[in-house]
Amino acid sequence: MTIRDIIYDTNIRFILSGGKGGVGKTSCAGAMAVLSADQGLRTLVISTDPAHSLSDSFDQSLAGGDIIAVEGFKNLWGMEINTQKGMKEFQQSLGTAGSGPEMEMATQLLGGVDGMSPPGSDEAMAFGKILEFIGDNSYDRVIFDTAPTGHTLKLLELPELLDSWLGKILTLKQRLGAMLSGVRAMFGTEGQEDNSWELLKQSKEKIRLARLELSDPQTTQFVVVMIPEAMALFETQRLLASLNNWHIPVSNLVVNQLVPPNPSCGFCDRRHKMQQRNMEDIRDMYHDLDIIEVPLFEDEIRGVDGLRKLGMILIGNKEDDAP
Ligand SMILES: Nc1ncnc2c1ncn2[C@@H]1O[C@H](COP(=O)(O)OP(=O)(O)OP(=O)(O)O)[C@@H](O)[C@H]1O
Numbered sequence: 001m002t003i004r005d006i007i008y009d010t011n012i013r014f015i016l017s018g019g020k021g022g023v024g025k026t027s028c029a030g031a032m033a034v035l036s037a038d039q040g041l042r043t044l045v046i047s048t049d050p051a052h053s054l055s056d057s058f059d060q061s062l063a064g065g066d067i068i069a070v071e072g073f074k075n076l077w078g079m080e081i082n083t084q085k086g087m088k089e090f091q092q093s094l095g096t097a098g099s100g101p102e103m104e105m106a107t108q109l110l111g112g113v114d115g116m117s118p119p120g121s122d123e124a125m126a127f128g129k130i131l132e133f134i135g136d137n138s139y140d141r142v143i144f145d146t147a148p149t150g151h152t153l154k155l156l157e158l159p160e161l162l163d164s165w166l167g168k169i170l171t172l173k174q175r176l177g178a179m180l181s182g183v184r185a186m187f188g189t190e191g192q193e194d195n196s197w198e199l200l201k202q203s204k205e206k207i208r209l210a211r212l213e214l215s216d217p218q219t220t221q222f223v224v225v226m227i228p229e230a231m232a233l234f235e236t237q238r239l240l241a242s243l244n245n246w247h248i249p250v251s252n253l254v255v256n257q258l259v260p261p262n263p264s265c266g267f268c269d270r271r272h273k274m275q276q277r278n279m280e281d282i283r284d285m286y287h288d289l290d291i292i293e294v295p296l297f298e299d300e301i302r303g304v305d306g307l308r309k310l311g312m313i314l315i316g317n318k319e320d321d322a323p
C-alpha cells in the first residue's frame with residue numbers, strides 16, 4: 001500500500017507519522033493532512049510530541065490543547081496536545097467520577113508533586129488522546145504526529161503495559177473488595193458509591209479496542225520517516241522491529257532530505273554520494289516496503305502550500321499536478 005493508496009483509501013482512518021528527531025515527521029503528518037482534507041475528508045492532525053512543531057509547520061497557532069480549524073479549510077483541524085491541561089482535566093474527571101481513599105491516592109500519584117507531572121505522563125496523555133479519537137467518529141481521518149522514536153515506542157507499549165497493570169489491579173481489587181467494604185464500614189463511608197472498579201474495566205476495554213484498530217492494516221498505517229544517514233538507519237531498524245512486534249501496519253518508508261548531485265559544489269557532491277551509498281543499504285534492507293525519496297528543498301517546509309508541495313512528492317505526483 002503506497003502513500004497514494006493510503007491518502008485515497010477512505011477506509012484508512014488513522015495515519016501515524018514517526019521516526020528519529022528532526023527527520024521530517026511533522027512535515028509529513030502535515031502534508032498527509034492537507035492532502036486528506038483536499039479530498040474532502042474531515043481531517044484532524046494531532047501532535048502527540050510534547051516538543052510540538054505542528055504550529056510552526058502550519059505557520060499558524062494550533063497550541064493550547066484545543067482543536068483549532070486550519071485557516072483556508074472547512075474540513076481540516078489541528079491540535080497540539082497540552083500535557084498540563086490534560087492532567088487537570090483528568091484529575092477533575094477523577095474527582096467527579098469517584099471518591100474515597102483509592103481515588104485520593106490515584107489523584108496524588110497522577111498529579112505528582114507541586115503541579116509537576118510524574119514521569120511518563122506525556123506518553124500517557126498522548127496515548128489517552130489516541131484512545132479518545134479512536135472511539136470518536138466525528139472525523140473521517142485522524143493523523144498523529146508522534147514523538148521521536150524512543151517516546152513513540154513507549155507509547156506503543158502502553159496498551160499492553162496498562163493491560164497487564166489493570167489486569168493485576170482488577171484482580172487485586174477483587175480480592176480486596178471485601179476488605180475495603182469492611183474499612184468503609186469502620187470509617188462510616190459505607191454507602192459511598194465506588195465506581196473505580198467500573199472505570200478500570202472500561203479503560204481496559206477501550207485499550208483492547210484501540211489495539212484492534214491500530215493493528216488493522218485496512219484502518220491504520222504507520223508511515224516511517226528517516227534521513228539517509230547511518231545513525232537514522234539504526235534507529236529506523238529498531239522502530240520497525242518494535243512496530244512489527246506490536247502488529248502496527250507499516251508499508252511505507254519516507255527517506256527525506258536527499259541532497260541532489262552538484263558537480264560544481266564539492267561539499268554537496270560528497271553529501272550526495274554518502275547519501276546514495278546509504279540509499280543502497282536502505283533499498284536492500286527494506287525491499288518489502290514502499291520507499292519514497294524526498295529531496296531537500298531550498299526552503300523550510302512551512303505553511304499549507306509548502307506542505308501540499310511535500311504531499312505531492314509523497315503520493316508520487318509532480319509538484320504542479322492536481323492531487
Ligand atoms: N525535504 C525537506 N527540505 C527542506 N526542509 C525540510 C525537509 N523536510 C523537513 N524540513 C525542515 O526540517 C525541519 C524539521 O522538520 P520536521 O519538524 O518535520 O521534523 P520532525 O521529525 O517533526 O522533527 P522533531 O523531531 O523535532 O519533531 C523543519 O524546519 C522542516 O521545515
Ligand SMILES: [Mg+2]
Pocket residue numbers: 025026027049052053054145
Ligand atoms: Mg515534529
